[in-house]
Amino acid sequence: MRRANEHGPLLVVGSTGKTGRHVVERLRRLGEDVRPVSRSTSVRFDWFDEATWETAVSGARAAYLVDSQDENAGERMRAFAPFAVERGVERLVLLSARGWDDSGEPELLATENALKDSGAAWTILRPTWFMQGFTEDETLSAPVRAGELRLPCGDGLEPFIDAEDIAEVAAAVLTGGGHQETTYALSGPRALSMGEAVDTIAKATGRAIRYVPVSEEDYVAGLTAEGLPEEQARFVAKLFGWIRDGEDAHLSDGVQRVLGRAPRDFTAFVARAAAAGAWDD
Ligand SMILES: NC(=O)c1ccc[n+]([C@@H]2O[C@H](COP(=O)([O-])OP(=O)(O)OC[C@H]3O[C@@H](n4cnc5c(N)ncnc54)[C@H](OP(=O)(O)O)[C@@H]3O)[C@@H](O)[C@H]2O)c1
Structure with missing residues (x-):
């Protein structure tokens, strides 16, 4: 047994x-x-190098999983999750995304389905867009630093979530009881337009930054001109299109359900990031 x-x-x-x-x-x-x-830690783990898996999972009692974020993610999870369960890692917590469920694209749920089929005591976290996109993701942070963010989001709203809230939820799920076979949708406390988000950053930093809504076609053309493969550019544009079309504006209560408190607000995140010099030259 x-x-x-x-x-x-x-x-x-x-x-x-x-x-x-x-x-x-x-x-x-x-x-x-x-x-x-990860691929760069002293105990190395690579989704695409199964020789690294044994040492990584050995003796572990639970795991937080960020998948390989590519078209192989579902297949990799389908190999890894039972491998971990067989070695006694009973509880697996997967970082997914809230939009995947409503996307009408079943392949985006491939990692969730692989986890559910693995025999693990699973929990799935489905967050909205991260606030940290504005500081750590070049797609947003570089244009913000340059003073002009062009996106095909129109005036659509997004309830950005603080990655620290996701982490706190993950830690509670990994260490506490009562979260098995549960999916938590996680959002921030209020939905903002890209214009409001950029204005908040401009105010906190004293920098001139503006948001310019663009068409999806113009956005894709810009990304491909920068060297992104067209398929990827279209996928990114589609994600932003969901914001524009109002499909991602609703709030979710996962943070409250797990932590018993409201999620962190965007203004507090921006104040913290600005004080840490996130948008300095
Ligand atoms: N960004 C958003 O707004 C947002 C919103 C909702 C959901 N999500 C979901 O969040 C997930 C991304 O999570 P995150 O933002 O915390 O991660 P992240 O910042 O994108 O970092 C990826 C992590 O995975 C490691 N990694 C990459 N390739 C790997 C491989 N082949 N084998 C092992 N490790 C690998 C990286 O480290 P090394 O490079 O050292 O290996 C790094 O630690 C995605 O599934 C995305 O769909 C994101």
Whole structure:
């Protein structure tokens, strides 16, 4: 019979990324034994190199999973999740995305489905767009720093979430009970337009920054001119189109349900990021 690793470390896959980094910090603050892994950590883990999996999962009792974020993500999860469960990693927490469910594109749910079929005690986190996109994702942060953000979002609204809230939810789910076979949709406390988001950053930094709504075609042309393959550019434009069309504006209560408090607000995030010099030259 399979034995669970009751006292082993908590594995964090994608530990150097926008959420994983905060998951590691949060778990350490809680006094947990953490094993951070990615392709660049001392314990190396690569979704595409199965020889790295055994050491990564060995003795771990639960795992936070950021998938490989490409067309192979579902197939990789379908191989990895049962591999981990077989070795006693009972609880698997997957970072997914809120929009995938409404996208009408079943392949975007491939990693969620693989996790559910794995026999793990699974929990799925479906966040909205991260506030940290404005500081850590070049698609948004570079134009903001340059003073003009051009996106095909019109006046559409998005309830951006703070990655630190996602991490706090993940840490609670990894260490507490009652979250099995549950999907949590996670959003920030209010929906903002890109114009409002940029104005908030401009006010906090004292920099002149403006948002310019553009057509989807112009946006794709801009990205491909910068060297992005057209298929990827169209996918990014489609995601922004969901914001423009109002499909992502609603709020979700996952943070309240797991943490019993409201999510962090965008203005507080911007104040913190500005003080840390996120948009300085
Ligand atoms: N950004 C948003 O607004 C947003 C909104 C909703 C949902 N999401 C979801 O969030 C996920 C991304 O999470 P994140 O932002 O925390 O991560 P991230 O900042 O994109 O970082 C990716 C992490 O995965 C690691 N990684 C990349 N390729 C790997 C591989 N082949 N094998 C092992 N590790 C690999 C990276 O480290 P190394 O490079 O060192 O390997 C890094 O730690 C995606 O699934 C996305 O759909 C994002």
